[in-house]
């Protein structure tokens with residue numbers, strides 16, 4: 121894989137596929153970790169005299185413009201971090217993008233509007249994705265892949281575009297791969313994996329692989345309820361991946377056969393209403409045993425007994441990989457499970473890797489020192505799939 125240092129970028133238009141998918145409260149960025157992580161790559165290219173064209177997705181808009189998912193706040197923040205003006209195109213490949221890129225002087229930076237405002241970006245149809253990649257290719261001479269959080273996506277800007285331009289890996293991707301590689305080669309045991317979050321259908325599949333690798337798997341967050349349901353418990357209106365119940369039953373059976381310890385919540389915090397994340401008005405959740413979730417309520421965090429149990433299960437681990445918050449940590453009434461796991465990681469002697477946009481943001485927003493963890497990865501799904509040994513489209517595309 122070539123790196124930026126192998127490219128002659130002076131005077132060239134360099135397309136940087138970044139992952140600027142940051143958490144937003146309206147137009148306010150609540151955690152800019154992903155922008156800070158790619159900023160050195162952008163600064164390096166600009167200093168070397170490139171015309172830098174930064175592109176990213178944000179959230180999951182449906183292939184058409186949606187102001188709630190505009191990258192404008194991220195472009196503004198990038199400018200503040202770089203200490204220079206950053207131009208912003210109000211579309212991705214249209215007139216605004218073309219004029220903005222044409223107006224760049226050497227060393228200047230522009231950000232394009234959300235890639236996913238275009239249906240071609242995420243299309244499953246090769247021709248449709250390819251046509252969008254052709255349009256993106258018109259905007260650049262060289263391609264730098266540095267959006268580690270999205271390398272597991274076979275999307276136009278991640279997979280098809282680098283095939284159309286001379287390409288290299290950015291410094292963030294290179295650094296992420298170096299650390300995660302260690303976890304695939306020489307993992308110190310006991311190896312514990314903590315999984316939570318909301319992208320349940322995306323991430324359940326990795327358990328298949330983890331059963332071969334991990335000694336202990338702790339499940340929390342929105343992920344937990346499919347497991348509780350598979351055990352025969354009612355989960356009310358909690359997040360549930362009904363179609364995955366047979367697979368989950370199989371995971372639990374295989375874990376038992378292989379001697380992999382599967383740890384599920386013993387109690388949870390429930391409420392009839394999803395909390396108001398804007399006002400943060402008190403949510404008044406109740407604690408119930410995980411086999412007694414009322415039919416009209418949803419589980420929104422692990423409970424106090426589970427917090428203690430999970431901290432205990434992390435205590436003697438030598439390696440821990442954690443992806444996905446234990447609850448809706450964005451609301452203070454549902455942040456304690458995530459806090460307990462973060463603290464549990466710090467209290468253990470383990471080498472700890474925390475992966476995922478929201479998991480990394482949670483660690484920082486809940487007041488933990490990010491430097492106290494072994495590695496904070498900008499990718500959750502991406503790091504899980506990397507550990508799984510899968511070929512990641514966005515990494516494969518960067519190879520020579």
Ligand SMILES: Nc1ncnc2c1ncn2[C@@H]1O[C@H](COP(=O)(O)OP(=O)(O)O)[C@@H](O)[C@H]1O
Nearest residue numbers: 317318319341342420447448476477478479500
């Ligand atoms: N029990 C739950 N029900 C609904 N959402 C949850 C629950 N637990 C956690 N979440 C949500 O999961 C989101 C993060 O999930 P995900 O995107 O999978 O993590 P990451 O970005 O770290 O990979 C957070 O916004 C959090 O509010």
Ligand SMILES: O=C(OP(=O)(O)O)[C@H](O)COP(=O)(O)O
Nearest residue numbers: 141269270476477499500501502
């Ligand atoms: O937030 C992301 O992934 P993550 O939640 O697994 O860390 C990436 O930006 C990828 O986003 P996607 O899962 O909508 O493709």
